Amino acid sequence: MTHEGRADHVEIELRESFLRGRDGDSAAYQGLLEVLTAHLRAYFKRRLTAMPDEVEDLVQETLLAIHNKRHTYQASQPFTAWVYAIGKYKLIDLFRRRAVREQRTDSIDLLAEGAAELFSTADSDAAEARRDLHKLLAQLPDRQRLPIVHTKLEGLSVAEAARATGMSESAVKVGVHRGLKALAALIRGET
Amino acid sequence: MKTDDLVILLANDVEPVERHAVGRRYVIAIGLGAAAAAALLVGLLGVRPDLAEAARLPMFWVKLAFVASLAGASLAVTLRLGRPGVRLHWAPTALALPVLAMWGLGGVELAEASSVERAALVFGTSWKSCPGLIATLSIPVFIAALWAMRGLAPTHLPLAGAASGLLAGAVGALVYCLHCSELGAPFLGIWYLIGMLIPAGVGGLLGTRLLRW
Known part of the structure; x- marks a missing residue:
């Protein structure tokens, strides 16, 4: 499968699980959150090389945000971009709290690329949350x-x-x- | 708590999300805010007594359309900014068009007017009070729009605050039309716009503090 074909496949599958979960399907929702956990962990680990202790806390905070804000997803928009935007917001919010000047490497125009990056790696090696x-x-x-x-x-x-x-x-x-x-x-x- | 346990906690017995939750939140916010603004207008300023006569003038409707289209466009921008990962697309253009149209019309009116009439077209009789009154009338919707935005998930907080403020300003201006008798396009393109931009600016400044989630 080509790289883009794989990305489309991920999008379709995750979106489907999310929409089922949003309608009350616990099993689909749990499966989705597990996949998102691994992607978010890998993504945050890459971005938080100076603060490795923060990774697991940020994964948990982002999962809670995804859950609490799940009504803001519109079925007409790409699901992976929605998740990426939330993950990136939580990352920037952490930088803001830690008063670290964020390196603005991407903007809202790079949603597709950012989402592709987020979903290109997964990490199931959970550290202990602090x-x-x-x-x-x-x-x-x-x-x-x-x-x-x-x-x-x-x-x-x-x-x-x-x-x-x-x-x-x-x-x-x-x-x-x-x-x-x-x-x-x-x-x-x-x- | 381990992350796996959190996932199970969130997924276990997950409550279905009600449909149109976002839309309903905004209907409530704008409805209540506009009602409070109307009450404020009646209490502070009063409805103009010649409203029925004014409604026969085409320019009265042009003015309403100007303000209403800004309200609609700012609502579209607001809703987009409240959803993570949604691009703005045409929404900022929709915001700019009514302003450009009103400026164009104002330019034509000024070009056709004599030099004596020009000052009246720009300043009317109420330029000093108009922006402040619009900003005052926008306060209820401002509070309601920020409440509504806090239920969404904005990722660009100053922009989301500014758009919410502009929405409040446009609804406030719409209510103000029940009182105000100004009909000059240059007046509307300047003082109405400033009145709407005041809450937008305040929203932009408060966005980061009030909208974090």
Whole structure:
């Protein structure tokens, strides 16, 4: 297969998994996030040679951002460019926080090239994250933390989680949604 | 937490995303913001009493079309800036066209006017208050548009702030048309535009601080 043919193939496959995941298909979504994790890790490792300790934290932060912002993807646009734009934004945001002047090697006009670079390599060698999301999770209020713990970590259904917490089912769903956003805000706040 | 565990956490029992979530957010933001701006206009300035008569003049509609097309184009730019990896394409051109058209019309009006009339075409009777009033009326939509943008994922924060501010300015100007009696194209091309650019500038300055995600 040619290089471009492979890139198209990646685009079609990932986009399909993402759209299925966005409609509630957990298995497709998990598979997609695993692939994105490996690509993001390789990409961040290359860009953060001076700050290797930051890589895994940034991968996690970017995954959370992709999840929390998944409603901003439009089916008419290239999915790989959407992911690349988020990854690059998170990278620049880290540089901004660390007050490192970013070398502007690419602009919005180079989305296709950037996306091709991001998806050209993968790295499944996970380092230990320095930031412990469990600890941040513990800081959330009960109405957000308990729905996440029950439905996401313990694998209860929404109905079961509602019974376990005495919350309504819609409050459980809202709690998960707001809790994951609050988690992203906590990550931003601590760095 | 290991990254693999985070992936499982995010994917486990994942909630389907509601369709048109972005569109609904903007309908709510602009609707509430425009309603608040209209209330502000009625309370502070009042609707011009001769609105029905003014609506018979073609230039009244040209003025409305000028402001409304800027509102539409700035909304298009705003929505594009709020989605990662989406190019602006034709959207900035759509923003420039109404301005260029109004400047062209203003140039024709000035060329045809006598030297005495020219000052009236440029300054009207309200040039001192017009930009400030438009900027004031844009405040509710400004707040609402930044709230709406915070729900998206802008990757160019000053630009996203500026576009949100311009959207607020254009909606504020649209509401201001209910009060203002100026109809000279040079007046509209200068003072209305400045009024709309004030919130755009403020949005550009605040973008990085307020829109980070």
